[in-house]
Amino acid sequence: MKNIYKSYYLSNGEEIPVLKGVDAIIKRGEFVAIMGESGGGKSTLLNIIGCLHPVSGGEYFFENENISLAQDDYTLAYIRNMKMGFIFQSFNLISRLTALKNVALPGLFAGLSHGERLNRAKQRLTEIGLGDRMNHRPSELSGGQQQRVSIARALINNPELILADEPTGALDSKTGEEVMRIFSDLKIAGKTIVMVTHTPEIAKYADRIIFMRDGRVIDCNYKLNSTQ
Amino acid sequence: MKFEILVMAFEALFSNKTRSALSMLGIVIGVSTIILVVGIGLGAQLEIEEQYKNLSVTSILVNPVSTASSISRLSADDIEVISEKAQHVENATALTQGKLSVSYSKEEGQYTVLGVQDNFFALSNLEFASGRGISDQELKDRAKVAVLSQDLIDDLFAGNAKKAIGETVSVGGKKVEVIGVIKGSGSSVGPITFDDSIYVPYSTAEKNILGSSGSVRLIVLANSVDVIADAMDELTVILRDSHNLKSSDVDDFRARDQGSRVTAAQESAKTMSALLTAVASIVLIVSGIGIMNVMFVTVAERTKEIGVMKAIGGKKEDILTQFLMEALVLSFLAGLIGILLGEASMPFINKIEGWRVVSSLSGIVIGFSFSIFVGVFFGFYPALKASRLDPVDALRSE
Numbered sequence: 001m002k003n004i005y006k007s008y009y010l011s012n013g014e015e016i017p018v019l020k021g022v023d024a025i026i027k028r029g030e031f032v033a034i035m036g037e038s039g040g041g042k043s044t045l046l047n048i049i050g051c052l053h054p055v056s057g058g059e060y061f062f063e064n065e066n067i068s069l070a071q072d073d074y075t076l077a078y079i080r081n082m083k084m085g086f087i088f089q090s091f092n093l094i095s096r097l098t099a100l101k102n103v104a105l106p107g108l109f110a111g112l113s114h115g116e117r118l119n120r121a122k123q124r125l126t127e128i129g130l131g132d133r134m135n136h137r138p139s140e141l142s143g144g145q146q147q148r149v150s151i152a153r154a155l156i157n158n159p160e161l162i163l164a165d166e167p168t169g170a171l172d173s174k175t176g177e178e179v180m181r182i183f184s185d186l187k188i189a190g191k192t193i194v195m196v197t198h199t200p201e202i203a204k205y206a207d208r209i210i211f212m213r214d215g216r217v218i219d220c221n222y223k224l225n226s227t228q
Numbered sequence: 229m230k231f232e233i234l235v236m237a238f239e240a241l242f243s244n245k246t247r248s249a250l251s252m253l254g255i256v257i258g259v260s261t262i263i264l265v266v267g268i269g270l271g272a273q274l275e276i277e278e279q280y281k282n283l284s285v286t287s288i289l290v291n292p293v294s295t296a297s298s299i300s301r302l303s304a305d306d307i308e309v310i311s312e313k314a315q316h317v318e319n320a321t322a323l324t325q326g327k328l329s330v331s332y333s334k335e336e337g338q339y340t341v342l343g344v345q346d347n348f349f350a351l352s353n354l355e356f357a358s359g360r361g362i363s364d365q366e367l368k369d370r371a372k373v374a375v376l377s378q379d380l381i382d383d384l385f386a387g388n389a390k391k392a393i394g395e396t397v398s399v400g401g402k403k404v405e406v407i408g409v410i411k412g413s414g415s416s417v418g419p420i421t422f423d424d425s426i427y428v429p430y431s432t433a434e435k436n437i438l439g440s441s442g443s444v445r446l447i448v449l450a451n452s453v454d455v456i457a458d459a460m461d462e463l464t465v466i467l468r469d470s471h472n473l474k475s476s477d478v479d480d481f482r483a484r485d486q487g488s489r490v491t492a493a494q495e496s497a498k499t500m501s502a503l504l505t506a507v508a509s510i511v512l513i514v515s516g517i518g519i520m521n522v523m524f525v526t527v528a529e530r531t532k533e534i535g536v537m538k539a540i541g542g543k544k545e546d547i548l549t550q551f552l553m554e555a556l557v558l559s560f561l562a563g564l565i566g567i568l569l570g571e572a573s574m575p576f577i578n579k580i581e582g583w584r585v586v587s588s589l590s591g592i593v594i595g596f597s598f599s600i601f602v603g604v605f606f607g608f609y610p611a612l613k614a615s616r617l618d619p620v621d622a623l624r625s626e
Contacts, residue, residue: 052539052619073544081541092536092623096243108232109541153540 018044020215021058028160031183031193033203035222036212042196043165045212049194050084050163051076063160081109085154089166091146093138093153099125100134103152110157117156124152128182144175151182162186164195168202180205233546237553240526251522252562254515255602259566259595260573261508266591267574269501271584276493278414285453285487286318287351288460289418290446290467293482300480301471302444304345304430309470310448316459319449321345323420324433324442328400330426332384339380340425341399343433343442349375349410351447354422357381357389359408367429370436374404375427378412397426402437404428417447417486448483456485512598515562516606523555523610534614535622548615555607556600563599567592 019041026032026049034042047053048060051067060067062079080086085106093102100121107117125134128148138146147167154162164183168176176199184205187193197203209222241248292300304322311320324343329336348354349361359375366373376384376392385392389409396403412423428437450459460483467481527534534547571592574585 047620050539052623077538077541077543077546080539086539088536088539088623092532092539094533094536096239105537106540109537109543109546114232157541 018215019048022212022215022217024210024217024220026192026194028192029187029190031187031205031207032195033206033209034194034196034212035198035200035203035209036218038198040212041215042212046163046165046194046196049161050086051079077109081106082157083159084161084163085151085157085159087147087150087154087162087164087167089169091138091143091150091170093146093149095138098135098137099130099141099149099152102138102149103156106153106156120156121152124155125149128152142175143171144178147171147175147179148182151179155186160192162191162193164193166197167195168197168199173201176202233549233553234557236550237557240530240554241557244526247522247525248558251519252558252565254518255512255559255562255599256566256569258508258512258515258602259563259599260570261511262505262595262598263567263570263591264573264577264585265501265504265508266588266594267570267585268504268577268583269497270586270588270591272497272500273494274586275584276490276497285490286450286456287417287486288448288450288456288463288483289486290448290463290481290483291418292443292445293478293480300444302446302467302481304434304444306446306467306470307345309466310446310463313466314448314459314462316451316455316462317448318451319347319351321348321351321447322430322444323348323447324430324438324444325420326433326438326442328437330380330384330397330399332395332397335384337380337383340420341433341438341442342420342425342427343430343438344427345430348427348447351449352417352422354413355411357409357411359393359406361408362427362429367431370431371429372402372404372432372436373407373429374399375408375410376406377410377423377425377427379424380426381409399426399428400437404432418445418484420445446481450485453487456487460485509598512602516602519555519558519603520606520610522558523551523607524613526554527551527610527614530614531617531622531625534617535619535625538617538619539623544615547617548611551611551614552604552607555611556603559599559603559607563596566595566599570595 022041022045024045034045036042044053048055051062054071055068058068063083067076067079093099094105097105100118103121103124104117107120112120122131122134125131128151130145130148130152133141133145138149141149147170162183167183168179171179180202183193183195187207193206195202195206203209208220210217211219211222290302292302294300302322307320307322310317314320322345326341327338328341330339330341331337344362346362346364346367349356357378361375362373365371374397376397381387381389381392384397385395392406392409395406397406398404410422410427415422433442448459448463450456463483464479468479471480473480537547537550571587574587577583577585
């Protein structure tokens, strides 16, 4: 079972079960989209993979480690910081910080030195085509640019896994496609990507799609590419 | 890392200047009040010490009291009786006081003229800037000599004490030779201030200069603080006897001990200080609650940011440090401004008649540490709440 993530769980937040026994395996290097209707548990699943939610039952393995047992803040924060990168629908950049400082922020929690952090952040921003916008604040950037900043932030600590929650939800289709092209490049670079979306045009970029409904997985190997 | 968090705290506070400034205001006022209060307390203490420094706490001042039927019979003769009979008295001196014109060459002015005995200068702890005091012999001879104080030197001799020795000044038209100059002390006893007086031998004053117009006082030193009350009782009996008062007659003098006055003054200054410090502490606590309130609002406003921080790897500890640092920076800056404000307002307060504040390290230290304490104490709970937010809930908030 090398280099495999695996999630089994049974989750019931208080009396409302959101995930009712989800089994899924996501391999290293895969680009997986999670689709399904609203309230079907897509985001909850993503949050559990991202170590933001504890599981209420079942087991979650990340890199052969049983995360459902490691519940201490320090370990979880470390995993989120070093092994994962989050990309949100609404970008979630810190408005009073410049693009550069936003990107550098995870480096602060990783304990990188000031210079190292800024160097890496500059490098990531340049790679993603925002080398000339480093000192702009989020409010001075377009939606597509902001999302690119948040991708750069997700990448600063070189994580294995990219978690994206509706990354194109707040963007028009053209910039959305640009963002997806970046995702494809990340996949080629060997990153594992798990993305929640409800747009088939976006989901088609993924290797496979996990369909969810009412807290259960309906289909974990659906391929949009083949139907096209 | 810690420095970065400090920088971020500054940035966060700077992005909301008005709110930060307003929340600091309370602490600024609290700290400057503490500094001023400590300063005023010390000023009062110093004032009291200076006023009474020339008199030991064992001294008793006997003032004349003139009744309708008779004038006071206090005189130098009383001193002899006291030294002979009193058990609890260490030393005693008589002085006679009046106000006359004193002149030297073209300069002239009205000054207090004090006829004193030879033990006066030692008893009052007055020091000589130059020359010497009045001798026993000069007292017996009714010598025409005088000791000047600082004010007269300034007015008549342009501040040159050495030049005055040997010169002749005119006191109420009588020529006397200057034999000594005392240092300025700023002190006084009863209505007599030592710095603006001219001192002549008691006998000279009584017979030649003041005559019967002088009012006579006694300064008596008790053996120790413990026997002041006994000494005063004793003095009353001796003086009544010496003045041949009948039992129906009221005293023609009033004895007041300086020690109890010093103590009373010090006590009231202390009470005042304690009261003002309590007020300042309340101001600080209230301002602390203000800071807590502001921090809660800040945490609520930045809930989403906290969620983001957690998602990208911020530990509880990091979030706690971040917000605690903001509260600390607020209180630190407020403390500094408070110190500056307090110190800067001291000269203005000193200009007010009867007020005196003294800058002191202890005031600064107390005020500053209080502000830091308030920052940590009232900033901790909001920061703790922020650190404990559930990341998913925090991210979901708008």
